[in-house]
Amino acid sequence: MLLSCQNAAWAYDGNVAASGLNFSVAAGDYLCVVGENGSGKSTLLRGLLGLKTPCAGKIVYAADWRGTDIGYLPQQTAAQKDFPASVQEVVLSGRIGRLGWRPFYAAADKKAALNNLKLLGLERLRGRCFRELSGGQQRRTLLARALCAAQKLLILDEPLSGLDPSAAQNVYALLQRLRQAGLTIIMVSHDLRGALRQASHVLHLQNKQKFFGTAANYKKWLEKKHV
Amino acid sequence: MFDFFAEMLSYAFIVRALIVGLLVSLCAALLGVSLVLKRYSMIGDGLSHVGFGALAVASAGNAAPLAVSVPVVLLAAVLLLRISENSKIKGDAAIALISTGALAVGVAVISLTTGLNTDVCNYLFGSILAMSKSDVYLSVGLALAVLILFICFYQKIFAVTFDENFARSAGVQAGFYNMLLACLTAVTIVLGLRMMGALLISSLVVFPALTAMRVCKKFQTVTLSAALISMFCFLLGLIISYIYATPTGASVVIINIILFLLAGLLAWLQAKGWLRAVLPLLILGGLLSAADKIIEIKENFFVTQTNEIYANAPDYLGRTLKYEGIFSVYADPDSGKKYYAVIRYGPGCCGTDLNAGFEVVWDKEYPQANDWVEAVGALEEYDDNGIRALQLRLTSLKVLPVRGKEQVLR
Structure with missing residues (x-):
């Protein structure tokens, strides 16, 4: 088991955004978090990342857990729209967790960044300015940065938003490969069909936990609900 | 500087x-x-x-x-x-x-x-x-x-x-x-x-x-x-x-504001694809403004610089020269015509046989001979009884209290 939520809940200014969460993620799992807008998905991710402490319950991590092993793909922030930074600089900053007290990145960090740039087909764009890229290219840049950081766990907040269908397919294929390489993936997605094809587990949120189980069971649960 | x-x-x-x-x-x-x-x-x-x-x-x-x-x-x-x-x-x-x-x-x-x-x-x-x-x-x-x-x-x-x-x-x-x-x-x-x-x-x-x-x-x-x-x-x-x-x-x-505006202009030119034209334009502008500038003949290379101007006179015609020297007057014994010049004594074996400087014409009153003056004027060519000669049409002729080097070697 990598981490488990035990009756955890999170609130903003006293308004509960997500509560009653009981689930666990094992190493190698591919968990897809689904639910409508405002159902607490992003809040849950922030909680798992340790950016927000739960107001009730707790999260238990594996014994050998280090916070720096997570790669995180956030939703776009407004400040990044006019930020002067090259693709290379952004992707390299994914290694920040491993910088420690060193002032600058080593050759190994640069190599890792380059590998991830290649993996996402961004090699030719690496000298370009981040703010001048298309939405899809920016998304892929941030994904490359997340991969630079991810040792064990990849947490993705809507990785497919802004991607055209073929780029989305590429990302799915990439995630599949990463999972086979031993990475655990937790992802928030609106693309239910694509997610169900790949995910091993599904968590359905509507401010409360509506369903947690394997993808196969989730299909059955959905059918039963409609009947 | x-x-x-x-x-x-x-x-x-x-x-x-x-x-x-x-x-x-x-x-x-x-x-x-x-x-x-x-x-x-x-x-x-x-x-x-x-x-x-x-x-x-x-x-x-x-x-x-x-x-x-x-x-x-x-x-x-x-x-x-x-x-x-x-x-x-x-x-x-x-x-x-x-x-x-x-x-x-x-x-x-x-x-x-x-x-x-x-x-x-x-x-x-x-x-x-x-x-x-x-x-x-x-x-x-x-x-x-x-x-x-x-x-x-x-x-x-x-x-x-x-x-x-x-x-x-x-x-x-x-x-x-x-x-x-x-x-x-x-x-x-x-x-x-x-x-x-x-x-x-x-x-x-x-x-x-x-x-x-x-x-x-x-x-x-x-x-x-x-x-x-x-x-x-x-x-x-x-x-x-x-x-x-x-x-x-x-x-x-x-200064910061000026630079900020210039940077904005540069970014705008870049967006419009004119950025590559900026450097050549600046160089051209620099050359044009240099072409208009007064040429100052300094003490250090006085002879060299005046020689250069005589040797390449066509390039310098119409340009404004500025230099200091001794105001001197010379009357031609045959025609009786008076020549005025601002010169310094150059290198030579017989005293004043190699004076460096230019003949000058001035529509106002000339100073005393041997006065130390600063001359500013445009270089022009004229016909002196069949000989083509150079002279400076002065726009300013100031007598200076402090004399510079009268003998110049290079």
């Missing part, structure tokens, strides 16, 4: 202002990039007002100005960040509260003690005379500390500036780096406060960063060019303030 700088740097207070100013500009620009991108630009403004209040209180109590204001402004920086992060009062409102509050306290303290006088004006708008020797030592030490901390934590500051949530998720103590940024800013602001003025110091934080961001696309190049731009503007501002006796702070800010 060199003499000018030597003269300027012979004033100890200008040297002090230069050292502290360059360091403060450097630090402010480096920090400014992150502050602007994090939407923290107004923190600089707020802190400078707090600094004003602290200085006022320090001078009322006869305390060392920097020793009092550094800790007070540091405290204000911590407070500002805490308020804007945690409470219901939003960042900009918090800054307005603290800065006007400190300003009010400062003004009240001053009017109770010394009264509103030129000192207050200097605090608000800056004075080049502000730095004492001990201030310089303290400033250099603090500025170097700011610089070293910035370089050591550059990558983390970048990560936190670009995406705070990501940096936090990767285990970076984003809160600590925000605090560090605010504290380094506080120190920088206080150091530059009395020279630039409380109302103007925050421009050092904002302008270079914005200028650099208009033309550069990488964080690293933005940071480096902001630092260079900032130091250049300060240097130029200081020189202008020295020449025209304008307040240093205002001069620096005006």
Whole structure:
């Protein structure tokens, strides 16, 4: 088991955004978090990342857990729209967790960044300015940065938003490969069909936990609900 | 040019202002990039007002100005960040509260003690005379500390500036780096406060960063060019303030504004695809303006330069020459015609057989022969009884009291 939520809940200014969460993620799992807008998905991710402490319950991590092993793909922030930074600089900053007290990145960090740039087909764009890229290219840049950081766990907040269908397919294929390489993936997605094809587990949120189980069971649960 | 700088740097207070100013500009620009991108630009403004209040209180109590204001402004920086992060009062409102509050306290303290006088004006708008020797030592030490901390934590500051949530998720103590940024800013602001003025110091934080961001696309190049731009503007501002006796702070800010506008123009030209035309146009413009310029014949290569003009006369026809020499008159024994010239005695074996200079014509009254004069005039060609000769049609002929070298060898 990598981490488990035990009756955890999170609130903003006293308004509960997500509560009653009981689930666990094992190493190698591919968990897809689904639910409508405002159902607490992003809040849950922030909680798992340790950016927000739960107001009730707790999260238990594996014994050998280090916070720096997570790669995180956030939703776009407004400040990044006019930020002067090259693709290379952004992707390299994914290694920040491993910088420690060193002032600058080593050759190994640069190599890792380059590998991830290649993996996402961004090699030719690496000298370009981040703010001048298309939405899809920016998304892929941030994904490359997340991969630079991810040792064990990849947490993705809507990785497919802004991607055209073929780029989305590429990302799915990439995630599949990463999972086979031993990475655990937790992802928030609106693309239910694509997610169900790949995910091993599904968590359905509507401010409360509506369903947690394997993808196969989730299909059955959905059918039963409609009947 | 060199003499000018030597003269300027012979004033100890200008040297002090230069050292502290360059360091403060450097630090402010480096920090400014992150502050602007994090939407923290107004923190600089707020802190400078707090600094004003602290200085006022320090001078009322006869305390060392920097020793009092550094800790007070540091405290204000911590407070500002805490308020804007945690409470219901939003960042900009918090800054307005603290800065006007400190300003009010400062003004009240001053009017109770010394009264509103030129000192207050200097605090608000800056004075080049502000730095004492001990201030310089303290400033250099603090500025170097700011610089070293910035370089050591550059990558983390970048990560936190670009995406705070990501940096936090990767285990970076984003809160600590925000605090560090605010504290380094506080120190920088206080150091530059009395020279630039409380109302103007925050421009050092904002302008270079914005200028650099208009033309550069990488964080690293933005940071480096902001630092260079900032130091250049300060240097130029200081020189202008020295020449025209304008307040240093205002001069620096005006140079910054000009550069900011130029950068905007450059970015616009780049967007329209005209950027590549800028350099050739500048060179062309330079050549054209050089073509119009007065050619000055200096003492050092007097013979060489006059020879060059005689040898390539067609290139120089119509150009304005300016030089000093001996005014001399020569009457031709055959025709009785008088020739006037401004010359120096050149190298030769028989006294004056190789005089360097030009024949001159002047429609006003000529000076005495052998007077030392400065001649300015356009070179022209005329026909002197079948011989083509060169002469200067003078626009100015001044008799100078101090004579230069009459004998020139090269």
